[in-house]
Amino acid sequence: MIFDLKIHSRSHLKIHVRLHTGERPYSCPVCNKAFVSSSHLESHMITHTEEKPWSCSVCEKTFVHKYSLTVHMRHHTGERPYICKKRFTMKCGLQNHIRVHTGERPFGCSICNKTFSQNNNLKSHMEIHTELKPYSCSVCNKTFSKKSYLKTHMTIHTGVKPHSCFCKKRFEAKRILQNHIRMHTEEKPYSCSFCKATFALKLQIHMRIHTGERPYSCEQCDKTFTRSSSLTAHMRIHTGEKPFECGLCGHVFALSSNLKTHMRIHTGEKPYECEQCDKTFTHSCNLQTHMRSHTGEKPYSCEQCDKTFTQLAGLTAHMRIHTGEKPYSCEQCDKTFTRSSHLQTHMRIHTGEKPYICEQVHTGEKPFECGLCGHVFALSSNLKTHMRIHTGERPYSCEQCDKTFTQLASLTAHMRVHTGEKPFECGLCGHVFALSSSLKTHMRIHTGEKPYKCEQCDKTFTQSSSLTAHMRSHTGEKPYECEQCDKTLLS
Numbered sequence: 001m002i003f004d005l006k007i008h009s010r011s012h013l014k015i016h017v018r019l020h021t022g023e024r025p026y027s028c029p030v031c032n033k034a035f036v037s038s039s040h041l042e043s044h045m046i047t048h049t050e051e052k053p054w055s056c057s058v059c060e061k062t063f064v065h066k067y068s069l070t071v072h073m074r075h076h077t078g079e080r081p082y083i084c085k086k087r088f089t090m091k092c093g094l095q096n097h098i099r100v101h102t103g104e105r106p107f108g109c110s111i112c113n114k115t116f117s118q119n120n121n122l123k124s125h126m127e128i129h130t131e132l133k134p135y136s137c138s139v140c141n142k143t144f145s146k147k148s149y150l151k152t153h154m155t156i157h158t159g160v161k162p163h164s165c166f167c168k169k170r171f172e173a174k175r176i177l178q179n180h181i182r183m184h185t186e187e188k189p190y191s192c193s194f195c196k197a198t199f200a201l202k203l204q205i206h207m208r209i210h211t212g213e214r215p216y217s218c219e220q221c222d223k224t225f226t227r228s229s230s231l232t233a234h235m236r237i238h239t240g241e242k243p244f245e246c247g248l249c250g251h252v253f254a255l256s257s258n259l260k261t262h263m264r265i266h267t268g269e270k271p272y273e274c275e276q277c278d279k280t281f282t283h284s285c286n287l288q289t290h291m292r293s294h295t296g297e298k299p300y301s302c303e304q305c306d307k308t309f310t311q312l313a314g315l316t317a318h319m320r321i322h323t324g325e326k327p328y329s330c331e332q333c334d335k336t337f338t339r340s341s342h343l344q345t346h347m348r349i350h351t352g353e354k355p356y357i358c359e360q361v362h363t364g365e366k367p368f369e370c371g372l373c374g375h376v377f378a379l380s381s382n383l384k385t386h387m388r389i390h391t392g393e394r395p396y397s398c399e400q401c402d403k404t405f406t407q408l409a410s411l412t413a414h415m416r417v418h419t420g421e422k423p424f425e426c427g428l429c430g431h432v433f434a435l436s437s438s439l440k441t442h443m444r445i446h447t448g449e450k451p452y453k454c455e456q457c458d459k460t461f462t463q464s465s466s467l468t469a470h471m472r473s474h475t476g477e478k479p480y481e482c483e484q485c486d487k488t489l490l491s
Contacts, residue, residue: 033167068186075189335423 015037018024024034026041030048035041043065046053052062054069058076063069088094096118099105105115107122111129116122124146127133133143135150139157144150155161155172163177164170167184171177179201182188188198194210205226208214214224216231220238225231233255236242242252244259248266253259261282264270270280272287276294281287289311292298298308300315304322309315317339320326326336328343332350337343348354366376368383372390377383385407388394394404396411400418405411413435416422422432424439428446433439441463444450450460452467456474461467472478481487 063186065184068184071185071187 018036024036026035026038027033028035028041028044028048030045033044035044046064052064054063054066055061056063056069056072056076058073061072063072086097088097099117105117107116107119108114109116109122109125109129111126114125116125127145133145135144135147136142137144137150137153137157139154142153144153152173161170161172163172163174165177165180165184169180171180182200188200190199190201190203191197192199192203192206192210194207197206199206208226214226216225216228217223218225218231218234218238220235223234225234236254242254244253244256245251246253246259246262246266248263251262253262264282270282272281272284273279274281274287274290274294276291279290281290292310298310300309300312301307302309302315302318302322304319307318309318320338326338328337328340329335330337330343330346330350332347335346337346366378368377368380369375370377370383370386370390372387375386377386388406394406396405396408397403398405398411398414398418400415403414405414416434422434424433424436425431426433426439426442426446428443431442433442444462450462452461452464453459454461454467454470454474456471459470461470
């Protein structure tokens with residue numbers, strides 16, 4: 001076919017010829033996308049700067065391109081500049097077409113009340129209720145209610161994507177291309193009558209938020225969904241199917257979104273950045289949780305003690321303190337734990353694993369200083385615990401005797417008084433202890449080690465308390481006084 005196109009300048013002709021030759025001499029330095037003219041490149045570069053210079057005077061919405069603003073303004077003015085001069089061979093064809101302009105939908109489904117502009121569309125729709133799917137794929141035997149659905153499905157097997165966008169992206173169906181085009185124009189022609197939200201795609205799925213309709217049901221567990229794609233993804237829980245495989249490590253996933261997130265492990269990409277401290281994250285939910293460290297927000301609250309948490313997982317683990325539930329059990333000694341991380345740490349007692357290697361030179365530096373007494377610490381957590389001496393705060397309370405403690409470890413050790421538990425056993429004589437420090441002291445009986453030495457007479461002791469008591473023989477101190485006869489004693 002030959003077109004008699006008249007072009008009024010040599011420069012425009014030169015640009016036009018590139019449509020035929022495929023030449024695109026102007027390349028984007030950011031994404032390497034190429035264009036036939038410098039003006040097209042200039043327009044494209046705005047997408048990288050996130051600049052939106054075209055603003056709507058009615059609703060102040062901004063756009064990257066002037067054309068997008070022009071299309072948008074028609075929502076406010078009601079302008080419809082494209083006059084339809086479509087012609088038909090039969091009067092009934094014209095009558096059906098007129099309903100596109102009037103919005104009339106006279107054919108209604110007697111089962112679900114959905115309406116249609118044409119009778120044949122209603123007939124096709126009724127096949128959803130009858131579950132009749134007469135069109136079958138010759139490759140995978142999947143069946144469809146419409147011939148057009150089968151035709152679109154076949155592109156999965158053939159790889160043919162006949163519909164192309166000016167951005168060179170290709171699609172298997174024309175309707176998918178039309179939806180994609182709205183990404184460029186930012187057109188959102190569908191408006192919700194309930195919440196006034198606008199959409200580029202039809203409102204059917206969104207409306208289910210307001211109606212509560214969930215038409216897709218799982219036959220195995222009766223869970224319902226608003227989208228068929230959500231049901232398809234859910235079914236993989238029952239079938240165990242994981243069709244999305246990582247090409248680098250072979251890991252498989254049930255959802256394509258999970259694969260996309262996983263790939264960030266290999267690429268190192270962390271697209272979600274905190275605006276306050278520049279820390280980056282692979283997941284948006286991780287950023288959301290991190291932001292609570294800046295805002296102090298703790299949205300998860302315990303109903304029994306009013307303690308609050310930044311994460312639901314923290315609340316779930318905390319609730320086990322009240323319920324006594326310990327779902328994580330050691331297979332070697334049957335000891336149970338409230339958290340999987342505690343079980344993992346415990347298992348190292350059996351395996352002897354010590355995975356954390358210190359690679360730093362010990363400088364003895366203690367950069368964290370108490371502002372009240374000048375005591376210094378190597379770790380900020382130690383300073384935090386120390387401050388409770390000054391404030392009197394004792395946040396850990398025993399539920400059996402109401403005794404309180406400054407540290408969780410002290411409460412854990414104290415609870416063994418009530419339970420009688422003695423988890424630390426001597427490997428030489430079988431003696432058991434409630435505290436690891438007691439076992440450590442006991443082992444000196446077997447090893448003969450006496451690390452505490454008197455500087456005045458060189459006598460050595462297994463415990464620091466024994467050395468303290470011994471020092472009184474040199475100083476003459478007798479700190480213990482009898483209340484009945486006023487006699488003082490060394491110990």
